[in-house]
Amino acid sequence: MFGQVIKNFGINVNALNERNTVSSGDLITGHISFGLTKQTKITSITMTVTGKVHVHWSTSGGGGRKGRNRRRNFSGKVEYFNFSSIILAENSATGVASRLEPGTHVYPFTCQLPLGNFPSSFRGAHGEIVYSLTVAIHRPWHMSKTFVTELNFVHHINPNQPELWAPLSGTNSMTVCSLLCTSGALSMTVSTERKAFRPGETVKIICDIDNASSQTITPEVKLQQKQAFYTQNKVHSRMIVKTLVYKTGQPISGHTSDVHAELMVTIPSLSVPSISNCSILEVEYPIKVSLKVRACSELTVLVPIILCDASVSAPPPSYL
CATH class of the missing domain: 2.60.40.640 (Immunoglobulin-like)
Known part of the structure; x- marks a missing residue:
């Protein structure tokens, strides 16, 4: 099983300020780290950064089966950005997966958030604005395993207005x-x-x-x-x-x-x-x-x- 092979996976994002927030156009740096209990073939390690908002709520139609049938759901979605990069790739010349030895492995990463008028991170009663960084490890003949960390995004309001x-x-x-x-x-x-x-x-x-x-x-x-x-x-x-x-x-x-x-x-x-x-x-x-x-x-x-x-x-x- 994958969980028996990989141990102590971590995504570490270097803080840009004392509040550990990010904003439009920021350059994000950090590293991922994990341990392997045995020699393991890795096809690739990818990183995806997304920013999106999703809202959802329901209106009740009353009790009983008829009420449930009258229940209405409302939702909305907006995706601000979604881009991926490769942290570790297979051998481009041979197309062979990387063979990693047992022990601790550390890989740095760098990505830049796009410029744009994006809203601040938020979780509310019926919706959320979420910015996340997802790392996926791909192995031959295995389902990919993903790890997610959220970014605390802040929209800067110009105080000189x-x-x-x-x-x-x-x-x-x-x-x-x-x-x-x-x-x-x-x-x-x-x-x-x-x-x-x-x-x-x-x-x-x-x-x-x-x-x-x-x-x-x-x-x-x-x-x-x-x-x-x-x-x-x-x-x-x-x-x-x-x-x-x-x-x-x-x-x-x-x-x-x-x-x-x-x-x-x-x-x-x-x-x-x-x-x-x-x-x-x-x-x-x-x-x-x-x-x-x-x-x-x-x-x-x-x-x-x-x-x-x-x-x-x-x-x-x-x-x-």
Whole structure:
């Protein structure tokens, strides 16, 4: 059996940075290593690098056999690249397989990722974006044996885009009713100092509130992650919204105006960057600020921030 012949197979990719990520156009280097328990003929060792996205979800038709028959499946696939190279080949002159001796064998490899606008690696509720490196060992009269390692791909968002530095702001208002009578107007303006942030950073959320109603209200802040999945033609979709951070502010008494409140929300450090450059999978990060009003619908303002992998803590330099 193959597993009794080959031992301790490993794919080792040299890290390009402290986070061990790769990006479009990067040159990837590393080596494979394995041990053989006896002399073995190897036809070839190949390496394939792929980047692809796949989404899938189902809708239930209810219980019972009829319900199962009405169940519908939706899916979509996009392949960004798929290319192969040879790490070890048979003798080109004779066409004879290489005969490897027992012991440890190490083979270096080099490959360059193609240039392109590819989205970051991601695994979500109904889909995933995966970049992988697969090594296959081919032997005469045997099925090939494959070994896979995933690459943590990051799409670099250019931090020098002016729109990423501009403050974000949103306003909403409503009339509050109490016991079928008009109680007063409620308005709120929410702003952040900029649009782009990095995982691990803290966002200062500035709320300017006028509460002309008779009710006491409390501001609530949610940092959400919105995952959207689409079929190829975007006729069908599925959306998942997760709350990553939840905070409440101080209560605001009725008939109080010009209230200035600041709430600090720290983005989880393991959050993936925003994904907007994939046709069938998107990841967004809206900040939802709400004012809860008893016996009324809540007043809500959404502020959509962008998560990127580059630091955006200071204005970009200007050149004359």
